[in-house]
Amino acid sequence: MLPDDVLLGVRGPARYLNGEWNVSRPSADARIRLALCYPDVYQVGMGHLGSLILYHAASLIEGVSVERCYAPWPDAAEELRRLGLPLATLESHTPLRDCDLVGFTLQYELTYPTLLTMLSLGGIPRRSADRQPGAPLVIAGGPGAANPEPLASFIDLFCLGDGEELLADLLRRLLSLRESLGPREGWATRDRETVLRELASLPGVYWPDAYEPRLVGDLVIPQPRSGVPERVSARLVENLDAVPFPTAPPVPWVETIHDRGQIEIARGCTRGCRFCQAGMIYRPVRERSVEILLHQAEELVDNTGYDGLSLVALNCPDYQRIEELIGTLQARLSPRGVSLSLPSLRVDTMSVELAQRLAETRKGGMTFAPEAGSQRLRDIINKNVSEEDLLRAVEAACRAGWLTVKLYFMIGLPTEADEDLHALAELVHQVVRAGCDALGGKQRRLKVNVSVAIFNPKAHTPFQWNGQAPRAEIEAKQELLQSLLQSRYVKLSVHNVGQSCIEAVLARGDRRLGDVLEKAADLGCYLDPWTEWFDAPRWHQAFDGSGRTAEEWASRELDPATPLPWDVIDMGVTRDFLLRERELALSGRPTADCRAGSCHACGNQRRVRGCSGVLPASCGGKSK
Amino acid sequence: MNAPAFWEIFVTYRKVGRLRYLSHLDVARGMERALRRSGLPIRYTKGYNRRMRLHFGQALPVGAEGKAEILGIEMTQPLPPEEIARRMNEQLPPELAVTRAWGLPQGAASPFKALERANYTMVVAASPPVAREDLTEAVTVLLAAKEFLLLCSEGEGKVVDIRPRIYDLAVGGDGDHLELHMTLGHSQDNYLNPDRCLRALEVLMDRSVSLRWTRLVRTALLSRPGER
Ligand code: SF4
Numbered sequence: 001m002l003p004d005d006v007l008l009g010v011r012g013p014a015r016y017l018n019g020e021w022n023v024s025r026p027s028a029d030a031r032i033r034l035a036l037c038y039p040d041v042y043q044v045g046m047g048h049l050g051s052l053i054l055y056h057a058a059s060l061i062e063g064v065s066v067e068r069c070y071a072p073w074p075d076a077a078e079e080l081r082r083l084g085l086p087l088a089t090l091e092s093h094t095p096l097r098d099c100d101l102v103g104f105t106l107q108y109e110l111t112y113p114t115l116l117t118m119l120s121l122g123g124i125p126r127r128s129a130d131r132q133p134g135a136p137l138v139i140a141g142g143p144g145a146a147n148p149e150p151l152a153s154f155i156d157l158f159c160l161g162d163g164e165e166l167l168a169d170l171l172r173r174l175l176s177l178r179e180s181l182g183p184r185e186g187w188a189t190r191d192r193e194t195v196l197r198e199l200a201s202l203p204g205v206y207w208p209d210a211y212e213p214r215l216v217g218d219l220v221i222p223q224p225r226s227g228v229p230e231r232v233s234a235r236l237v238e239n240l241d242a243v244p245f246p247t248a249p250p251v252p253w254v255e256t257i258h259d260r261g262q263i264e265i266a267r268g269c270t271r272g273c274r275f276c277q278a279g280m281i282y283r284p285v286r287e288r289s290v291e292i293l294l295h296q297a298e299e300l301v302d303n304t305g306y307d308g309l310s311l312v313a314l315n316c317p318d319y320q321r322i323e324e325l326i327g328t329l330q331a332r333l334s335p336r337g338v339s340l341s342l343p344s345l346r347v348d349t350m351s352v353e354l355a356q357r358l359a360e361t362r363k364g365g366m367t368f369a370p371e372a373g374s375q376r377l378r379d380i381i382n383k384n385v386s387e388e389d390l391l392r393a394v395e396a397a398c399r400a401g402w403l404t405v406k407l408y409f410m411i412g413l414p415t416e417a418d419e420d421l422h423a424l425a426e427l428v429h430q431v432v433r434a435g436c437d438a439l440g441g442k443q444r445r446l447k448v449n450v451s452v453a454i455f456n457p458k459a460h461t462p463f464q465w466n467g468q469a470p471r472a473e474i475e476a477k478q479e480l481l482q483s484l485l486q487s488r489y490v491k492l493s494v495h496n497v498g499q500s501c502i503e504a505v506l507a508r509g510d511r512r513l514g515d516v517l518e519k520a521a522d523l524g525c526y527l528d529p530w531t532e533w534f535d536a537p538r539w540h541q542a543f544d545g546s547g548r549t550a551e552e553w554a555s556r557e558l559d560p561a562t563p564l565p566w567d568v569i570d571m572g573v574t575r576d577f578l579l580r581e582r583e584l585a586l587s588g589r590p591t592a593d594c595r596a597g598s599c600h601a602c603g604n605q606r607r608v609r610g611c612s613g614v615l616p617a618s619c620g621g622k623s624k
Numbered sequence: 625m626n627a628p629a630f631w632e633i634f635v636t637y638r639k640v641g642r643l644r645y646l647s648h649l650d651v652a653r654g655m656e657r658a659l660r661r662s663g664l665p666i667r668y669t670k671g672y673n674r675r676m677r678l679h680f681g682q683a684l685p686v687g688a689e690g691k692a693e694i695l696g697i698e699m700t701q702p703l704p705p706e707e708i709a710r711r712m713n714e715q716l717p718p719e720l721a722v723t724r725a726w727g728l729p730q731g732a733a734s735p736f737k738a739l740e741r742a743n744y745t746m747v748v749a750a751s752p753p754v755a756r757e758d759l760t761e762a763v764t765v766l767l768a769a770k771e772f773l774l775l776c777s778e779g780e781g782k783v784v785d786i787r788p789r790i791y792d793l794a795v796g797g798d799g800d801h802l803e804l805h806m807t808l809g810h811s812q813d814n815y816l817n818p819d820r821c822l823r824a825l826e827v828l829m830d831r832s833v834s835l836r837w838t839r840l841v842r843t844a845l846l847s848r849p850g851e852r
Contacts, residue, residue, distance in 0.1 A: 005838055008687045013645040019717065021657070251657060253643075253650045305657030305715070337660065337668050337676065 002079060010076045014254045015042035018090045021251040022303060026092040030065030031178050032171060034058055035089050035099040035136075037118055039111035040529060042070040046250070047258030049312055050142065050163070051105055056246035057164040061171050067091035067099070068250075069122070071114050074526060074533065080121055087121035096122025101174065102136045103167070104155075106144025109506035110499060110528040112151060115140075116521040119154070126518060128156050128209060133192050137199070139170070145206070146234075146281050147459035147566040149222065150506050152208035153514035156196055159204060160569060161234025161281075162267070164243050166204045173199055200228065204235035206569065213511045217562045220510040224568075233570040234281070236607060240267060240288040241617055247299035251306070260308035260341070261300045263293055265325065269314035270613040271593050272600075273371070274382045274585050275410065277458035278314055280578075281571040283604045285595065289617030290321050290328070297329055301338055308339045316342040317351050318595075320616065326357065347385045352396040365404030365449065366397040373424025377413055379588045382581075387427060391434045398438035404447040405435060411477045412455040412469035414585065421477055425484035432489045449491045452481060454500035458507050459566040460573060462581035467555035468504040471497050498536040499528065504554035510565040513553075516546050574603035629702035630727025634735055635709060636692040639684060643719035648683035651720070655695060658715040664708060667698040681736060681845070682815060688840040692723065694735060738847040741791050742810040744818045747839035748802045754833055759802060760795045762828040767793055774824055786824060789816035810845060818842075 007013040019025075026033075036055055038045025045051060045068075058066040067089035072080065080087060086095035096102050102124065104115050119126050124136060131138075140151065141159035148158040159166050177198060200207035211222030224230055237243050245264065252259075268282035297309055309329070313319060329340055340358045345351040347368045355366060370390050371383045378385060394405055409424055428450055436443040454474055457463045469477075478494045485492050506513060520542035527533040543550050558564065560579060567575070577600065584591055594600055594613035605611045639651060646654065656676050659666050668674040679696035697708065705725035712722045728734070748759070766772060772787040789809035797803035804825075808816040818840060826835045 007645055008838065013686065014647065014650055017642050017645060019642070021654075021715075021717070251654075253646050253654055255649070255653070302661065305660035307656065307660065337666075337674055 002076060002085070003083070006076075006079045006083070010079060011073055012254060015070070015252075016072070016076065016090075017253065018093070020253060021305075022248045023091065023250045026065045026067060031063040032101065032174055033065045033067065033089075033092075033094060033099045034101045034103065034171065035067050035069050035094070035096055035122075037069045037096070037102060037104045037115075038071070039104055039106075039115040039118060040071055040108075040527065041073055042252070043254060043256045044529075045070045046252050047256040048105065048107065049258075049262045049264060050107075052246045052249045052262075053244075053264075054103075054105075054163050054167055056249070057168050057244050058171060060244055061168060061175070063175050064171050065092065067094065069096060069118070071118055071527065072121075077117070077121060077526070086123040087118060097124050097136065099136045101171075102138050103159075104138070104140040106140050106142040106151070108529055109144060109150075109503045110534075112144075112506060112517050113521040113525040114527055115151070116154060116517060117526050120521070126521070127153050129153070131156075131192065135192075137174075137195070141166070143277060143281065146277065146569060146571050147507060147509070148206060148208060148569065149220070149511045149565040150509040150513035150517060152211075152213075152222070152511050154517075155208065157199055158206040158208065159235075160206060160232060161204055161571070162237040163235070165237060166202070166235045169202050170199060170205070173202060197227070203233065206232040208511075211568060217559070218556075219558070219562070219565055220512055221563050221565055222511070222568050231568055231570045233607070234572060236572065237267070238286065238608065238615055239617075240264070240286050241292050245296055247296050248303035249300075251304045258310065259306075260310055261297075261304055261306040262310045262312050263296050263300060264288065264312045265293055265316065265319050265322075266313040269318070270595055271315065271318075271384065272382050272581070272591050274380070274462040274581055275371075275413070275455060275458075277461050280461050280573050282314065283572050283602060283613075284608060284611055285318070285614040287319060287614065287617045290325050292617070293325060294328055294332070298332065301333060301336060307337055308341060309333065310341050310343055312343065314344060315346065316344050317346050317348075317354060320614075322354065326354065330357070347389050347393050349392055349396045352393050352400060355397075356400045362401040362403065365406050365447070366394075366402045367406040367408065368393060369408035370427065371408065371410050372413055372416075372420065373409065373422075373427050374420045375423075376588060377416060377420045377423075379590050380415060380585045381413060382585070382590050384590060384593070387430070390427070391430060394431050394434045395438045398435045398446070403439070403442065403445045404449065405431060406449045406451065407431065408451050408453070410453045410455045411481070412474050414455075414463060414466050416469075416477075418480065421480050422484065425481065428485060428490060429487065432487060435489070446489050447491065448487075448489050449493070450485065452478070452492065452494045454495050454497065456500060456504050456507060459564070460569075460571045460578070462578045462585055464508065464564065464578065465558040465560050465582065467557045468501065470555050471501065471551050474500075496531055496534065498539070499531070499534050501550050501554045502528070502539055505550050508556075508558070508565075509553065512546065516542050519545075572602070572604045572607065574606075577602045627704035627706060628727065629704050631699050631702050631730065632728040633697045633699065633703070633705050633708050633725055634728060635695050635697065635705075635712065635722045635725040637690075637695060637716075637720060637722045639688075639690040639693060639720055641689075641719040643717065644687055644689045647686050648680070651684075652678070652680055654720065655716075658712060658720075659697070661715045662711045664697075664703070664711055665700040667700050679734070679736065681739070682742075682810065684842060685817075685819065685840065688842065690842045692844055693842070694739075694845060696728075696734060696736070735847070739810050739845055740814075740848045741807050741846040742842055743844045743846065744804075744806040744808065745796075745839075745841045745843055746804040746806065746818060746822070746837045747797070748804055748822070748835055749838045750802070750833055750835050752833065753800070754802075754829065754835075756795065756802060758829060759804075759825070762825045763793050763795055763804075765828050766790070766824055772824055774820060774827075776820065786816055786820055789814055790821060793821065807846075 140155045145158045210228040266287045268285040269279040667677045677698035709725035771785045792807035
């Protein structure tokens with residue numbers, strides 16, 4: 001991508017090299033070139049399992065060359081501009097503008113300006129409306145597509161829900177279109193709209209240009225033009241055993257944020273935390289079978305040589321045969337110098353026991369996420385954790401030798417008052433006492449790291465109508481916590497208010513936000529998830545002319561009686577269910593995990609007949 | 625007849641082509657992964673956080689090539705060196721290939737201990753450009769000096785006399801293409817980074833000249849005379 005003398009002058013040049021281990025040479029006679037882009041740097045993108053899954057799924061389709069592209073670090077981006085070089089794929093150095101299909105994953109709202117800048121750097125007009133025949137089709141998927149509207153002016157097609165089968169369908173359809181249209185020239189002159197219409201007829205594809213944005217009340221709502229469905233339903237992979245999984249992914253030379261092998265043991269969660277978008281839009285739970293996982297794990301280690309393996313799920317301990325899986329994996333992999341880890345743990349002693357069996361060192365610290373400080377608030381957000389659960393788990397962790405405990409909380413939750421923050425602080429102090437007691441003579445080495453995020457209402461959750469607490473309020477809460485958590489054992493870290501606010505605006509934004517995003521990108525907003533690059537004054541400026549400040553957009557309360565910009569997207573859970581959950585939340589009543597036996601008719605019963613909250617491996621479930 | 629087998633194997637490998645942009649850590653991690661893929665019986669450290677017992681030499685800077693770097697590997701069962709080289713190369717790209725392997729007889733000293741010097745070829749870019757004669761002049765002055773004190777950042781502001789660590793230094797290339805050929809100390813207590821040597825020349829030339837390398841190759845590691 002960059003010439004040699006430039007590579008010598010930029011930070012971390014090795015991330016721009018092609019041809020990591022397991023990457024095959026791109027075939028020259030591919031009929032479709034797909035660029036899978038991650039709107040952040042290589043080290044972040046390569047750690048994302050979902051992207052590796054899509055990369056693999058696409059590579060299985062003959063006639064397709066699948067290539068990757070990441071956001072260059074600002075110094076390298078600057079060099080590209082200076083030299084007039086286009087951003088290109090790693091594998092074949094094809095400029096993005098010369099690919100047939102350019103796909104982005106939307107994992108985090110703050111990456112959106114980076115996405116726009118990658119398009120510009122790659123020589124693709126940012127707005128769909130400005131793309132000429134022959135320009136690549138730009139597609140996007142991932143949790144961000146649950147509210148596609150802020151990006152609707154830039155993305156030709158959104159892919160909703162589980163991506164591996166959908167991407168394969170899309171590529172096959174495109175291949176057959178190519179067949180009927182002849183060589184690339186024929187493709188290029190072809191009416192773009194015909195191609196888009198054809199692809200948009202696949203289940204799970206949302207074509208934003210086919211929906212007319214109309215102002216309804218205070219929101220811009222997309223209204224279907226003729227020939228497209230009222231709502232587009234997300235795809236659901238019912239049987240994880242039946243879909244491809246990457247057991248020979250590219251092995252990065254440079255250290256990535258998740259520098260180990262990953263196997264996906266389950267997808268989805270039905271615990272029903274009311275703030276959690278993933279727990280709402282990925283339902284029901286799908287488990288992979290132990291037999292397949294054992295096989296995949298060994299293949300993965302054989303093919304990559306990784307010294308560690310992570311078991312990935314929204315909630316690992318909930319995997320039904322977790323003990324058996326871990327026991328067998330450990331017996332097979334430990335002699336080969338491979339350690340196992342479970343990144344997502346519950347707040348209970350069983351989780352501590354699991355972690356204890358896996359961890360070779362106690363260095364990393366034990367993480368728990370009670371999310372809210374008071375029982376009242378935990379009932380509101382449906383986080384089914386009691387004070388006792390937490391203290392017992394902490395005690396068990398310290399007994400087992402951990403000296404560091406990490407606690408994750410959120411502030412700015414609906415109905416939160418100062419009492420709740422006092423309760424939070426009190427809970428932390430109780431954790432300190434429990435830790436000290438359990439550690440005995442070593443108590444001076446106890447560390448309790450408290451990380452406090454800011455509540456961010458997301459689309460398709462029961463709190464989607466709530467606004468984010470205004471900046472001044474959040475800052476006051478952060479200060480209160482600072483003062484309440486003065487302790488030699490406690491280290492408090494709080495999230496950046498500015499970044500949280502932009503995230504909130506985009507998470508519930510409508511199509512008007514496209515102008516703001518474009519302006520932000522023009523002003524130089526880039527790699528905004530990196531605190532060092534996030535530039536609040538620039539964002540401030542980007543909102544000029546949008547009629548509101550960022551804070552005003554973020555804190556808007558929406559009316560449950562009027563339509564929402566993302567109503568056009570059906571992620572499985574229904575508006576009815578979300579409204580019911582909202583009512584229950586406000587009256588402080590929890591909802592049990594439906595896997596325990598009672599279905600709450602969240603909406604997924606529409607697509608999974610006889611849904612019981614979990615589709616065990618290889619049973620596949622019967623869909624309508 | 626069976627080939628002789630060893631518990632401890634040393635290999636020379638190269639780091640060339642596009643992989644010259646790897647850092648020392650990247651190379652170490654990459655080698656470890658290649659070895660795990662190969663299925664060779666590598667020895668691990670004991671206790672928590674087990675690591676492979678591998679021994680690397682002095683780091684090569686990011687962007688620099690190495691023609692014959694040394695890596696020591698401890699095994700849990702003796703194997704012929706040729707087999708190690710073959711199985712490693714099945715798991716390594718050509719730009720990081722093993723070029724030679726040999727066994728260390730039990731009780732013998734590690735080849736790292738015998739290392740004394742390293743040869744480098746460096747392509748130099750100066751801004752503003754400098755005349756060949758000026759660079760040659762600086763080299764002559766440096767070689768003629770009895771000592772040359774340089775502030776070395778890695779030793780916490782330590783001042784080091786680098787002169788005894790320079791075994792040879794000559795200007796090469798032709799026309800505008802300036803090269804430096806260096807033989808520098810490479811033992812534990814007499815190591816000199818080629819960048820340091822370039823800094824010294826910079827000091828000797830003119831404060832307003834900045835020298836940097838656009839290509840750097842460590843061409844050979846040399847042992848004390850009489851040792852291999
Ligand atoms: S349909 Fe019922 S059982 Fe299925 S996920 Fe929703 S609440 Fe759970």
